[in-house]
Amino acid sequence: MSTASAHHPKLQHHFVSMDQQFDASKLGMWLFLITEILLFSGMFVAYTVYRVWHPEVFEALSGALDWRLGGVNTLVLLASSFTVAASIHHIQNDNRKGLVRNVILTIIFAGVFMFIKYLEYSGKFSHGVFPGEAYAPFGDHYGHYADVPYAPQFFSIYFVMTGIHGVHVLVGMGIFAWLAFRGARGDFSSEYYTPVELSGLYWHLVDIIWIFLFPLLYLI
Amino acid sequence: MSVATATTEIPGKQVTYLNHEKSIKSWLLTLDHKRIGLLYMSTIVVVFLAAGILALLVRIELMSPGRTIVDAQTYNQFFSLHGILMVFLFIVPSVPAILGNFIMPIQLGAIDVAFPRLNLASYYIYMVGGVLVVAAMLLGQIDTGWTFYTPYSSRLGAPIIFMTLAIFIAGFSSILTGINFIVTIHKMRAPGLTWNRLPLFVWSIYATSIVQVLATPVIGITMLLLLLEKTLGIGIFDPALGGDPILFQHFFWFYSHPAVYIMILPAFGIISDLMGTFSRHEVMGYKFVALSSVAIAFLGFLVWGHHMFVSGQSAVSSIVFSLITYLIGIPTGVKVINWVGTMYKGSVSLKTPMLYALSFLFLFSIGGFTGVMLGVLGVDIHLHDTYFVVAHFHYVMMGGTVVALIGGLHYWWPKITGKMYNETAGRIACALIFIGFNVTFFTQFVLGTKGMPRRYYDYQPQYADLHALSTYGSWILAAGLFLVLFTFIHSLMRGAAAPSNPWGGASLEWTHTSSPPSPHNFDEQPIVTHGPYDYHHYYHGDGQSAEAELAPPSKA
Numbered sequence: 040m041s042t043a044s045a046h047h048p049k050l051q052h053h054f055v056s057m058d059q060q061f062d063a064s065k066l067g068m069w070l071f072l073i074t075e076i077l078l079f080s081g082m083f084v085a086y087t088v089y090r091v092w093h094p095e096v097f098e099a100l101s102g103a104l105d106w107r108l109g110g111v112n113t114l115v116l117l118a119s120s121f122t123v124a125a126s127i128h129h130i131q132n133d134n135r136k137g138l139v140r141n142v143i144l145t146i147i148f149a150g151v152f153m154f155i156k157y158l159e160y161s162g163k164f165s166h167g168v169f170p171g172e173a174y175a176p177f178g179d180h181y182g183h184y185a186d187v188p189y190a191p192q193f194f195s196i197y198f199v200m201t202g203i204h205g206v207h208v209l210v211g212m213g214i215f216a217w218l219a220f221r222g223a224r225g226d227f228s229s230e231y232y233t234p235v236e237l238s239g240l241y242w243h244l245v246d247i248i249w250i251f252l253f254p255l256l257y258l259i
Numbered sequence: 260m261s262v263a264t265a266t267t268e269i270p271g272k273q274v275t276y277l278n279h280e281k282s283i284k285s286w287l288l289t290l291d292h293k294r295i296g297l298l299y300m301s302t303i304v305v306v307f308l309a310a311g312i313l314a315l316l317v318r319i320e321l322m323s324p325g326r327t328i329v330d331a332q333t334y335n336q337f338f339s340l341h342g343i344l345m346v347f348l349f350i351v352p353s354v355p356a357i358l359g360n361f362i363m364p365i366q367l368g369a370i371d372v373a374f375p376r377l378n379l380a381s382y383y384i385y386m387v388g389g390v391l392v393v394a395a396m397l398l399g400q401i402d403t404g405w406t407f408y409t410p411y412s413s414r415l416g417a418p419i420i421f422m423t424l425a426i427f428i429a430g431f432s433s434i435l436t437g438i439n440f441i442v443t444i445h446k447m448r449a450p451g452l453t454w455n456r457l458p459l460f461v462w463s464i465y466a467t468s469i470v471q472v473l474a475t476p477v478i479g480i481t482m483l484l485l486l487l488e489k490t491l492g493i494g495i496f497d498p499a500l501g502g503d504p505i506l507f508q509h510f511f512w513f514y515s516h517p518a519v520y521i522m523i524l525p526a527f528g529i530i531s532d533l534m535g536t537f538s539r540h541e542v543m544g545y546k547f548v549a550l551s552s553v554a555i556a557f558l559g560f561l562v563w564g565h566h567m568f569v570s571g572q573s574a575v576s577s578i579v580f581s582l583i584t585y586l587i588g589i590p591t592g593v594k595v596i597n598w599v600g601t602m603y604k605g606s607v608s609l610k611t612p613m614l615y616a617l618s619f620l621f622l623f624s625i626g627g628f629t630g631v632m633l634g635v636l637g638v639d640i641h642l643h644d645t646y647f648v649v650a651h652f653h654y655v656m657m658g659g660t661v662v663a664l665i666g667g668l669h670y671w672w673p674k675i676t677g678k679m680y681n682e683t684a685g686r687i688a689c690a691l692i693f694i695g696f697n698v699t700f701f702t703q704f705v706l707g708t709k710g711m712p713r714r715y716y717d718y719q720p721q722y723a724d725l726h727a728l729s730t731y732g733s734w735i736l737a738a739g740l741f742l743v744l745f746t747f748i749h750s751l752m753r754g755a756a757a758p759s760n761p762w763g764g765a766s767l768e769w770t771h772t773s774s775p776p777s778p779h780n781f782d783e784q785p786i787v788t789h790g791p792y793d794y795h796h797y798y799h800g801d802g803q804s805a806e807a808e809l810a811p812p813s814k815a
Contacts, residue, residue, distance in 0.1 A: 052370065052779075053369065053370040053371040053375065053447075062446055063374075066441075067373065070438040070442065070472055071434075071438055074434050074472055074475070074476040077476035078477075078480050079480075081476070081477050081480030082480060082484075088506060169491075170487075171492040171494050171500065172491065172494070188501070189501055191493075191501065192494050192495070192501055192502070195487075195493035195494055195495060196495075199493060
């Protein structure tokens with residue numbers, strides 16, 4: 040960025056240059072992502088502890104989750120990560136239409152992810168598969184898990200981890216809706232696209248967490 | 260610099276951050292780090308007062324065996340709320356949120372922190388946490404202590420939901436402040452201000468922020484899981500549902516042990532600055548003092564298991580945790596030795612802040628040594644959950660952090676308010692606090708070694724005399740603390756105008772800003788050419804600080 044950007048309208052008064060402002064925001068975002076990883080790491084520790092104690096339970100019950108739905112969701116999220124990266128690429132080249140188009144595509148992919156998640160959750164709830172105390176499975180696919188000891192722990196961990204991940208996806212949808220609005224209004228340019236970049240970082244993290252959740256819960 | 264210099268020269272009336280805008284909105288919605296620091300200060304003082312009164316009530320109840328003023332259930336709630344308020348709403352935010360907010364950006368030569376809006380948001384998130392704590396208090400029934408051990412906590416009534424939510428939310432405030440400060444220290448330093456020229460207060464805030472960012476999310480998820488345990492019965496922690504209560508203790512202490520370094524590290528920074536300025540001597544072993552903060556921050560993550568020696572964790576992990584606990588004594592010892600060394604051949608001036616720094620050295624050393632004692636496995640099994648532990652952490656938290664905080668408040672008070680305080684009253688208050696504190700808590704070391712368990716409502720008659728003595732001490736301590744409050748209020752109303760550099764300090768807040776600072780801190784971007792403790796640049800051997808010559812004559 041040139042020295043002319045020192046007078047950019049988005050430059051806040053306490054920064055010297057747009058570069059400094061961008062670097063500061065990006066460092067802040069990376070730190071925030073570290074806190075997100077630690078938030079999830081608490082749940083991964085709980086997963087590990089119970090898996091080590093009851094490996095046979097976790098092996099059996101991962102069969103209760105539909106790997107096809109999980110797999111489709113993995114592909115959907117990977118595609119959304121691509122569209123996010125593309126949106127950043129476009130705005131770096133001052134292509135605002137490309138930005139908005141890819142941001143909206145990201146929202147759609149995220150929506151598909153949440154819809155599939157809804158199908159999975161409702162399928163389980165309708166068979167009495169609830170987290171924790173309310174766990175009382177019945178019916179074709181789930182009834183035979185009723186008497187498995189520590190099955191409630193598995194489903195608690197499943198619902199808590201995917202649930203908190205889902206909340207992050209919903210938050211991401213909100214952020215991208217806001218980005219699409221601001222992008223269409225013409226707030227961003229190759230000189231100033233910090234929110235796009237930061238939202239992209241956030242979204243990649245949400246994606247990566249799912250990349251870990253999918254095999255740990257569905258496959259092994 | 261495109262600084263909108265609001266310091267338009269009005270003869271006789273200096274434009275400062277305090278008077279350039281006057282409406283209530285300009286305070287409540289301010290983005291100025293200095294005003295946000297004062298918002299925190301006003302709130303945190305109220306919390307400290309409330310939690311302190313609870314402590315006095317606990318002490319009065321314990322003055323004699325059996326019922327003295329309240330019943331056992333009320334007593335349990337009193338000590339729980341005392342702990343919860345003091346830990347989560349007072350001492351964790353205290354130094355970073357008040358002095359870190361106010362002083363640290365100025366010491367960096369910055370106009371503000373990196374994210375001023377986030378800074379204001381942190382304050383209001385903290386307030387939401389505070390309101391939820393008050394709601395939980397009013398609903399009653401919180402008698403878990405500040406540790407919320409399961410399964411007892413997950414089987415309690417509804418107020419525990421408010422309390423866990425409150426701590427979850429207050430944690431966010433802590434995280435956002437930490438992120439803000441790390442970015443500020445990395446990206447907002449003035450030209451010439453290299454890492455080796457940072458004041459040690461900045462170094463300690465930096466180390467603290469790292470711990471805040473890395474540890475706080477874990478208490479967040481712990482509280483969230485506890486909340487889900489309570490509402491949905493997810494069975495992670497409650498053995499009746501197949502869960503493991505020890506897992507909760509691991510999670511809890513993985514945050515709460517590093518959190519004690521969140522509480523004490525900023526105090527180390529204050530003491531370093533005080534020792535340098537009031538000894539007129541460069542802080543000995545600057546790099547060691549700076550990096551020992553980072554070492555403590557790092558090691559602090561590896562010792563949480565020393566809170567669980569008697570919980571049933573494996574003997575091997577107890578031994579490992581015990582050994583790593585000893586290691587923390589090394590960087591801590593490095594600091595204490597360097598502080599003492601700073602005074603050697605210095606020109607020590609026993610102003611009030613320095614008296615607090617000396618009190619800190621004494622009290623914190625006792626707190627630290629007894630900490631190593633408690634890290635010894637065999638000794639801990641004997642002393643676990645006795646008053647010895649209570650005395651130990653009060654020596655570190657109160658004798659360490661609170662004493663350093665009050666010392667720091669005296670030190671920076673002229674900068675913050677533009678007023679001097681009454682030196683005599685300040686010294687008397689310091690003496691009262693020192694005496695009162697030792698009478699209150701040294702007694703508890705003795706009680707602990709004699710076997711008095713912590714948290715008990717009632718006790719055997721042989722402990723009665725020492726308990727009564729401890730209670731008398733708490734009154735002296737309270738008198739000292741109230742005298743501090745009156746000294747500050749008196750200073751606000753009657754204090755003499757402060758010069759810009761009353762102590763002859765050499766860091767930017769003293770050398771390049773007025774007292775109180777202008778809204779944007781500096782009239783022009785400062786350029787740093789020397790270290791924070793190079794007093795000879797600002798201090799001539801004739802007893803006159805260079806800045807004092809420029810400042811208006813004062814009674815300081």
